[in-house]
C-alpha cells in the first residue's frame with residue numbers, strides 16, 4: 084500500500100490490515116462478507132502477508148488456526164454470520180490456545196445494511212471465553228490489532244476484534260508505524276495442548292477459566308479501558324461506535340470507555356459506577372455490557388430506553404435519553420405529503436441473472452433462494468423467490484420442502500444459488516439431495532466471480548486473492564461426481580434454452596443441476612461482443628413484456644406509455660429484443676467493431 | 677467549528693471519489709476528518725450517501741439530521757430525499773440531472789415535479805446546475821463528480837484553494853489528471 088508520510092486516512096478495515104502488517108502478521112484468510120471483505124483485500128496489498136480467499140469461513144478459520152500453531156502470526160476476518168459457519172473450530176481454539184498470535188475479526192452489521200440478521204457477536208466472546216476488543220475508529224482499529232497479537236501470545240489465546248459496519252466502513256486519520264517482524268515460534272509436538280481428546284480438553288477448560296480471571300484483571304489496567312472523569316452526576320459506560328455517537332449528545336459527562344470489553348473488567352466498572360449518580364449504558368443491539376453491570380448488582384439506565392433493534396446514531400441516542408440533557412434535538416425540515424420514490428439496488432443492465440428470474444416467474448416455479456446478487460430476484464417485477472435463509476440453504480430448503488409436500492410440489496421446485504455459494508456450502512446440500520433421493524432442480528448461476536461482495540475471485544475463477552493463476556474448479560464435473568446424472572449447462576442470455584432445459588429438468592424423476600454460465604457484466608477484463616439494441620417506437624404496442632425483465636435501461640414514456648430504451652444505461656445484452664412480441668425492439672446482426 | 681457535508685447520488689455516479697477528495701483535502705488543510713458511507717453491494721443504481729465531517733475534533737462519523745451545512749447532490753431526486761439533514765440556513769448544490777428509479781421507469785411511481793419549488797417553499801437555498809452537461813462538454817461524463825467538487829470547493833474557504841488541484845494530481849492516475857483539473861475549474865466557474 085502506498086502512503087505518503089506518517090498519517091493516512093483509512094477505513095476501519097484498512098486500518099486493521101495496516102495493524103496486521105505492523106504487528107508482523109504473516110498469514111491471513113477469509114471468505115468475503117460485508118462489512119468485513121476489505122480487510123483481506125488490504126492484507127493482500129502487503130507483500131509480507133500471505134493473504135488468501137478461503138472457500139468458506141470454516142476453512143478460513145481452520146487454516147489460520149493451523150498457521151498460528153505452525154508459528155506464523157495470523158488473522159481471519161468474517162462478517163457476523165460468517166462466524167456461525169466457523170463456530171465449530173472457533174469454540175475449540177479457545178481451549179487449545181495458539182502458538183504464534185491469532186486475531187479473529189468479526190464485523191457485525193447493526194441495521195442490516197447488507198445482511199440477513201443483526202446478531203450481536205459480542206455474545207460469542209462470552210460463550211467461547213475469548214478476549215475481545217471493540218474499536219471506535221480507525222486509529223483504534225489499528226492499535227487494537229497490534230495489542231491483540233501481543234495479548235494472544237502472552238495469554239495463549241485467540242483474540243477477537245469486533246467491529247461494526249460504521250467502524251469498518253468509516254474513515255478517519257491514522258498514525259502509521261513500521262512493521263515489526265515476529266521472532267520464529269517453533270511448532271513443538273504437544274498433544275495435551277493441541278489434541279482436544281476429552282481427557283486433554285477437561286484440563287484445557289480449567290486453564291481457560293483461569294485465563295478469564297487474568298484477562299479481567301488486565302482489563303482493569305489496560306489503556307483501552309479508560310475513565311474520562313468530568314462530573315459525578317452522569318456516567319456513561321459505552322464501547323465501539325456508540326462511544327462516538329454518545330460524545331456528540333453528551334460531550335460533558337463522565338465516561339467509562341470499554342475498548343477491551345471482554346472479559347468484563349468488573350472492578351473498573353464497580354469503581355466507575357460508585358463515582359457517579361446516574362449510570363447509563365449505551366450500546367448497539369443486545370444489552371451485553373448492561374447485563375454484566377446488572378449482574379454486579381448495579382442499577383443502570385440502558386435498554387429500557389435505548390432500542391435493541393437497529394443501528395444507533397446521535398439522533399436516536401438523544402431522543403431516547405432526552406431527559407438527561409438540556410440540549411434540544413436539532414430542528415429539521417419536513418416534506419409532509421411528498422412521495423419520494425425509493426431507489427433500492429437492482430440487477431444491473433446486462434446482468435446474467437435477469438433471464439433466469441424472468442423464466443422462473445414465467446414458469447411459475449416455487450423457488451428456494453440463496454444469498455448473492457440474485458437475491459434481488461425477490462424484488463419486483465420478478466418476485467420470483469419463496470425463501471431465503473442463509474448461504475447454501477437454497478438446495479437443502481428445497482429438499483425439505485419436497486419431503487414435506489411430496490407430489491404437491493414435484494415438477495415445480497427450483498433451488499437457485501451462485502457459484503461462490505455453491506462452493507461455500509451448497510455442494511454439501513447437493514450431496515444430501517442425491518443421497519436422500521430428492522428430485523428438485525438446482526440452478527447454479529455461474530458468473531465467474533463473487534459479485535455481491537464486490538468481485539472477489541473464488542476457486543472457479545482460476546485466480547487467487549493475490550492475482551496469481553491457480554487451478555480452476557470445473558463445476559459441471561464436480562456436480563457429476565456428487566452423483567447428478569443430469570447436469571445441463573446453458574447460456575442465461577439464451578432464453579429459449581433456459582426455458583426448455585428447465586422444463587425438461589422439472590419433468591425428470593431424478594434430481595438435476597442446471598448451470599447458467601456467463602460472466603458478471605461488471606467484470607473488469609470482460610469485454611463481450613456488442614450487437615446494438617434499438618427500438619422502433621411505432622411498433623411498440625405497450626404489451627409490457629420488456630417491463631417484466633426489470634431492466635433499469637427500459638423506461639416507460641409517461642406521455643404515450645410506450646417503451647424507451649435509456650441509451651446511457653443500456654449495455655445491449657439483447658434480452659428485451661428476445662421478449663418483445665411485436666418486434667419493436669431489435670438487436671443488430673452485426674457486431675460493433 | 678465542525679463542517680458537515682453530505683454527498684448523495686446514485687450508485688455508479690462517482691460519489692465515492694468525490695467524498696475521498698473532499699476528505700483528503702480537509703485533512704491536508706489540518707483538520708480532523710471522519711467520513712462514513714455504506715458500501716458492499718456491487719450493483720449499480722441504488723441510492724448512495726457519504727457523510728464527511730471535519731473540524732478540530734470529530735467524534736461521530738455520522739451527520740445529525742438538521743446539522744448538515746452543505747448537501748452536495750449528484751441527482752435531483754436525491755437532493756430532496758436527503759434534505760432533512762440540512763441545518764436551518766444550509767445549502768443544497770445539486771446536479772439538475774434526473775435518473776429515474778425503477779419504480780418510476782416502470783410507470784408505478786412518479787418522479788416528483790418542481791423539486792426546486794418545493795425546496796424554496798421551505799426556504800432552502802439551492803444551486804441547481806447542469807453539471808452532467810458541463811462534464812459532457814469537457815469530453816467525459818465521468819468527471820461529473822469533480823465538476824461538483826469544484827462547485828463545493830468554492831464554498832469552503834477554510835480549505836486553501838491550492839490544495840484541491842494538488843490533491844487531484846495526487847489521487848488520480850496521470851492520464852485522468854488534465855480532464856479532472858479542467859472539470860474542477862469548470863465547476864468553480866459555473867456558480
Ligand SMILES: Cc1ncc(C[n+]2csc(CCOP(=O)(O)OP(=O)(O)O)c2C)c(N)n1
Pocket residue numbers: 114115116117162164165168454455456457474500501502503504505528530532533534535536
Ligand atoms: C455465511 C456468509 N458469508 C458471507 C456472506 C456474504 N455474502 C453474501 S452473498 C455472497 C456471495 C455471493 O456470491 P455468488 O453466490 O457467486 O453470487 P453472485 O453475487 O456472484 O451472484 C457473500 C459472500 C453471507 N451472507 N453469509
